[in-house]
Amino acid sequence: MGETSEPDLISAAEFHRAPGVADWRVTATGPQSVFTASSLTEAAALIAPIVAAAEQFGVLPDVDVRPEGIVVRVPYRNPEGIPAAAPAFAAAVSQAAAELQLVADPSRPQSIGIYVAQHSQADARPFFTAALGYEPFGDTDAVDPLRCGPQLAFNPITGDIPARGRTHFDVFVPADQAKARVDAALAAGGRLVDDSYAPAWWSLASPDNHGVDIASWTDTYD
Template sequence: MTSISPAQFHSATGVADWRVTAIGPQAVFVAPSLIEGSRLVPVVVAAAERHGVRPDVDLRPEAVVVRVPSGEDGIPAAATDFARAVSEGAASLGLRADPARVQSVGVYVAEHSGADVRPFFLAALGYDAVGDTDAADPLRSGPVLAFNPLTGDAPGRGRTHLDVFVPADQAQARVDAAIAAGGRLVDDANAPAWWTLASPDNHGVDIASWTDTYE
């Protein structure tokens, strides 16, 4: 399968509604009702069949979320034609895209270097193992988990932080909103790829946008 980078995806015509997060290209089309949103579903299915793409479709009363999951090789090249067809169908139905609602969430579990906690989380969540370090919901509705060994830490102290992947053009606003809501900036050395924030009680959150611009 031919694959493309996020930058190549965004360089295509007709994909302005879409943004790339850690799970792949994604668009959110606002709908005034469940019935009106449901009219986009057959458009998505037809485009998927026509272009050989296997998308995820999340129909809600407020919006329709359409994602093209990235595989091990990256974004399928056919995703651009698929995205264009879906956007054209949404426009014909009067559904507008809202890039500010696009996001994906990952949970990073820090574990002592002598521990292996992934089997526990796989069993408890019903997740599938992905590669050597990650775990994923087989239906791709829950957050991806990644397990990061630590050295020099105390055994028996489990720690986690969240990675929130947002569109590159929405990242600064998300950071500003989190700080205004009581958070603090821990590290912006890697901005605009990602910012590390902490909650008022020191919970860690990274706001990441690099997946939307990666070459």
């Protein structure tokens, strides 16, 4: 992200220079730490301290609780940098985790991003934001509003020839939402490739022929 001059935002390097953040790593979606646990109950014990620290420092974290551990993230809500209060929040969470004997595993933090190759004359972002229910982020990216799915980046290829894109998604949605999602994607510039399996799934293509299947069968099978 680089250094930023905005007083309420800091860079990754500035985050790591702060005290008490050795458990944390900054990935493409922001600072995060993974604290291992042996049960869901053990992992969930950290939730109350996380909420208390979030309220104290004015940070809006994402928390993912699993039987194997708990993932705590400070997501980028501004593409220009990390909230300045993030290090203090992170240090407080790490201290609470240590008191609960939850051990951080700095090798575990990660984020998944998908780079969508698009023809140099095409703008596929409106199609993908509609098909996946995402929102634009910055000038070139798109994100899940709840930050559960991977962040997308759209990269034009200079001098290419329009053809089927090299990216494909299966988007599983509730059955009562599938047709509306299909309609939104088509209205955003997509085209219908195959609806012979509908309402189980529809195969769509973006303006640059990247494939997306909108699927509802997981919500209805027995």
